[in-house]
Amino acid sequence: NAGVTQTPKFRILKIGQSMTLQCTQDMNHNYMYWYRQDPGMGLKLIYYSVGAGITDKGEVPNGYNVSRSTTEDFPLRLELAAPSQTSVYFCASSRPGLAGDEQYFGPGTRLTVT
Amino acid sequence: DQQVKQNSPSLSVQEGRISILNCDYTNSMFDYFLWYKKYPAEGPTFLISISSIKDKNEDGRFTVFLNKSAKHLSLHIVPSQPGDSAVYFCAATVGTASKLTFGTGTRLQVTL
Numbered sequence: 001n002a003g004v005t006q007t008p009k010f011r012i013l014k015i016g017q018s019m020t021l022q023c024t025q026d027m028n029h030n031y032m033y034w035y036r037q038d039p040g041m042g043l044k045l046i047y048y049s050v051g052a053g054i055t056d057k058g059e060v061p062n063g064y065n066v067s068r069s070t071t072e073d074f075p076l077r078l079e080l081a082a083p084s085q086t087s088v089y090f091c092a093s094s095r096p097g098l099a100g101d102e103q104y105f106g107p108g109t110r111l112t113v114t
Numbered sequence: 115d116q117q118v119k120q121n122s123p124s125l126s127v128q129e130g131r132i133s134i135l136n137c138d139y140t141n142s143m144f145d146y147f148l149w150y151k152k153y154p155a156e157g158p159t160f161l162i163s164i165s166s167i168k169d170k171n172e173d174g175r176f177t178v179f180l181n182k183s184a185k186h187l188s189l190h191i192v193p194s195q196p197g198d199s200a201v202y203f204c205a206a207t208v209g210t211a212s213k214l215t216f217g218t219g220t221r222l223q224v225t226l
Contacts, residue, residue: 004157033213042118042203042216043158057212090157102148104159105213 001026004106011067012112013081021076021109025092031094032074033058033103034066043090049074052104080111117141118206120217124199127224133191137204137221140185148214149178149189152201161202162189194224 007022025032032052035043035058045058063092065077068078076091079086088110091105118137126135137147145166150158164171164178164187171178177190191198205215 016160035216040123040218042120042218043214044216045213091158091217102160102163105150105159107157 002029004091004093004104006089006106006109008108008109009107012114013078014099015081015083015113016083018077018079019081019111021078021089021091022109023074023076023106024072025074025091025093025106027074027093027104028071029093029095029104030071031103032068033092034064034074034076034084034092035090036060037090037108038087046076046089054059057059078111083113086113088113115139116218117144118215118217119203120202120220122220123218124213124221124223127194127222128137129196129224129226130193133189133194133198133202133222133224135189135191135202135222137187137189137217139187139206140213141206141208143208143220144215145179145209146207147178147187148178148205148207150203150205150216152219158203167203190206191222194222196226198222199224 033048034046037043047066054096058065089110091106094103148163149161151161152158180187189197201219201220205214
């Protein structure tokens with residue numbers, strides 16, 4: 001199993017550009033998540049999904065959109081990139097239905113908006 | 115409002131000694147707590163967890179203690195090894211929501 005994979009690893013965007021961060025998991029996990037980590041801070045939840053076709057906002061959803069058309073994929077869309085979106089983005093997945101179940105993280109995408 | 119706090123940004127411990135990482139929380143609804151370990155340029159990896167119905171959980175060199183009345187948990191690593199050098203995040207969740215709230219992390223350095 002590859003686990004959770006994310007592409008790209010690094011990206012530099014100009015202000016106002018758009019991009020999609022890709023996330024794929026091969027563990028047949030129903031739950032998937034997007035987090036961002038700013039320097040010196042913990043991870044903050046952007047969006048999450050409990051299954052294909054179902055998504056919901058996390059703590060910091062503004063400026064982002066998600067979709068979940070398959071169990072495996074959970075892309076994160078940035079529209080009109082802003083410098084405040086400079087961060088490291090982590091995708092994660094987990095098994096369904098268990099309290100506090102372990103989340104498996106991808107290696108991250110480092111995004112710089114200039 | 116930081117619901118999960120790790121007040122020590124860094125900790126240095128000699129190899130073979132005990133490392134104690136602390137975490138405080140404010141939300142009394144949290145009922146499951148997890149520790150994640152993160153190496154540079156990698157995603158966090160799960161280390162150990164504890165349910166609020168327990169006060170201790172042990173896995174090899176790692177033990178997590180939970181003091182619900184104080185809203186405090188700690189991670190003990192004994193003995194500490196150089197490979198334990200990483201950033202450790204405390205996280206908490208409510209019920210089956212699976213939405214983790216993370217602390218800001220503690221960077222542990224284990225020296226020879």
